[in-house]
Amino acid sequence: xxxxxxxxxxKTGIHARPASVFVQTAGKFKSKVQIAAKGKKxxxxxxxxxxxxxxxxxxxxxxxxxxxxxxxxxxxLVDLVDSKFGEE
Numbered sequence: 242x243x244x245x246x247x248x249x250x251x252k253t254g255i256h257a258r259p260a261s262v263f264v265q266t267a268g269k270f271k272s273k274v275q276i277a278a279k280g281k282k283x284x285x286x287x288x289x290x291x292x293x294x295x296x297x298x299x300x301x302x303x304x305x306x307x308x309x310x311x312x313x314x315x316x317x318l319v320d321l322v323d324s325k326f327g328e329e
Contacts, residue, residue, distance in 0.1 A: 243315045244305035251325050254297035257288075259326035264288045266321055272308025274318065285318070 249255060255263070267274045267285040274285040278300055283290035285304065296302060302322070306314040 270314035
């Protein structure tokens with residue numbers, strides 16, 4: 242299991258477009274990928290689960306992956322969040 246913590250920096254938080262990009266990116270990996278925030282842990286390959294978390298600007302999230310490409314998955318997804326999903 243590999244995990245890393247980062248902070249949502251988008252002014253509008255994780256709304257539909259970045260959630261969609263996140264889910265599509267997570268889906269490219271064989272590993273089981275999860276996001277933990279606000280005491281909840283959800284499947285990072287489910288847009289409904291991610292949207293239900295209400296991830297706003299400044300929210301600290303932990304991205305974890307377990308499987309054959311876990312290190313790549315975590316690094317790629319953390320980089321995506323840190324790039325503000327290319328929105329700003």
